[in-house]
Amino acid sequence: MVTQEQRKRQLAREKFLRQQQRRTAARRKARARNSVIASVLGVIVIGSVLLYTTGVMKDDKKSNASADVTPSASATASKAPDPCAKPAAGKIKTETWKKEPTMTIDTSAKYTMTLATTCGDIDIALKTKAAPHTVNSFDFLAGKGFFDHTKCHRLTTNGIYVLQCGDPTGAGSGGPGYTIPDENLKDTSLKGGSYPAGTVAMANTGQKHTGGSQFFLVYKASPLPASYTPFGTISASGMKVLNKIAAAGESTGQGDGAPNATVVINKATVTKS
Numbered sequence: 404m405v406t407q408e409q410r411k412r413q414l415a416r417e418k419f420l421r422q423q424q425r426r427t428a429a430r431r432k433a434r435a436r437n438s439v440i441a442s443v444l445g446v447i448v449i450g451s452v453l454l455y456t457t458g459v460m461k462d463d464k465k466s467n468a469s470a471d472v473t474p475s476a477s478a479t480a481s482k483a484p485d486p487c488a489k490p491a492a493g494k495i496k497t498e499t500w501k502k503e504p505t506m507t508i509d510t511s512a513k514y515t516m517t518l519a520t521t522c523g524d525i526d527i528a529l530k531t532k533a534a535p536h537t538v539n540s541f542d543f544l545a546g547k548g549f550f551d552h553t554k555c556h557r558l559t560t561n562g563i564y565v566l567q568c569g570d571p572t573g574a575g576s577g578g579p580g581y582t583i584p585d586e587n588l589k590d591t592s593l594k595g596g597s598y599p600a601g602t603v604a605m606a607n608t609g610q611k612h613t614g615g616s617q618f619f620l621v622y623k624a625s626p627l628p629a630s631y632t633p634f635g636t637i638s639a640s641g642m643k644v645l646n647k648i649a650a651a652g653e654s655t656g657q658g659d660g661a662p663n664a665t666v667v668i669n670k671a672t673v674t675k676s
Contacts, residue, residue, distance in 0.1 A: 486647050487522035490667040493552045495571050499580030503536065504543040510535045513676035516545065516635065518568075520555075521667045523644035525620070527603050527635040529673070534586040534634035537605060537614065541634075542673040544579060544616055550671035557619075558649065561658025564623035566648055567606060568668060569616040578615030585612050586632045593629045600624055601642060603635035622649045 508514065510531055518525040529538045544550060555568035556575060570577040585607075592599055602621040605614035607630070614632055622645045637645060653660040 484651070485663060485665050486651050487520070487665045487667075490521050490552065490665065491669040493669075495552045496548055497571065498547065498549075499578075501580060503581045503583050504540060506535065506539050508535065508539045508542050509675065514538055514542065514673055515676060516541060516671065516673045518550075518641075518668050519670045519672075520644065521665055521669060522648050523640075525641035525644050526638040527641065528638070529635045530587060530590075530633070533590065534632055536583045537586055537632050537634040538673075540579075540583050540616075541671075545671045545673045548670075549579065549616065550668050553668050555648075555666035555668070556661060557659070558653040558662035559659045560649065560653055563625035563627060564600075564649065565619040565621050565625060566645060566662065566666065567617060567619040568666070569606075569618045571616075575617070578617065581615070582612060583614045585614065585630070587634065588629045588632065590629075590633045592633060596626055596628065597624050598627050598631070598633065601637045602633050603637060605632040605634065607631060620645055622646055 508531065512531065514529040514531050516527045516529055518527070529541070531538045549571065550569060553568070553571050554573045555566050556570055556573045557565075557567035559565050559567075567575075583605075585605075592602065598604060598621050600621055600623050604619055604621070606617040606619055607613040609630075618634075619631075620637060622642070648662055648664045648666055651662065651664040653662055655661075
């Protein structure tokens with residue numbers, strides 16, 4: 404017999420997956436629309452100079468499932484006081500790449516990623532051996548300044564408890580232009596259909612091997628299927644920062660929206676120990 408708690412977890416998982424599917428469909432439509440616009444502009448600009456920049460990147464979310472997820476915030480929802488500082492000056496980079504970067508990390512070494520955010524530093528011990536493609540991709544992207552000045556665009560406070568980051572568009576549709584394979588889905592920490600607090604994992608489109616640059620940080624055990632590459636563990640000091648962000652709530656008042664805290668990654672660095 405299914406208990407009330409089991410049913411609650413199932414509903415949370417189903418809601419999460421539906422959101423991912425909607426985001427994937429929206430990204431596909433946006434790419435098709437941008438393709439048409441680019442073609443029209445190409446005809447109009449014969450003999451002139453054209454600068455066209457698209458706001459939609461090749462699947463991150465997935466293209467990254469990485470993500471997937473950012474519901475729009477309600478302008479009328481009341482907000483808690485912002486516990487974070489103003490973002491550092493700088494512009495978000497828009498460069499993308501067609502292929503996953505060549506493996507350059509030492510898979511036998513230890514790596515740490517530090518997210519220097521407006522709310523405080525979040526240090527993450529990376530699981531290099533278990534998720535080498537993922538760690539190598541983050542080492543590459545951090546080195547290119549891909550995450551610098553980007554917002555963490557989604558906070559969930561009901562059913563699952565995560566802060567989602569890594570999208571340069573800030574809308575849940577961005578990514579690096581390439582995808583990476585799923586890894587470490589049998590990690591021993593993923594017990595009972597739950598991602599424990601302190602886990603850092605890749606977001607995706609709901610399909611296999613669709614991770615890009617979007618990732619989520621778990622601040623409270625969250626019932627999710629083992630479909631999201633767990634590739635890091637947050638330090639104790641980093642968890643204090645994450646919990647401060649979570650305590651400020653999200654903007655819709657529905658348990659899933661943009662965080663009230665101004666969470667911007669001023670700079671992301673990956674360091675070899």
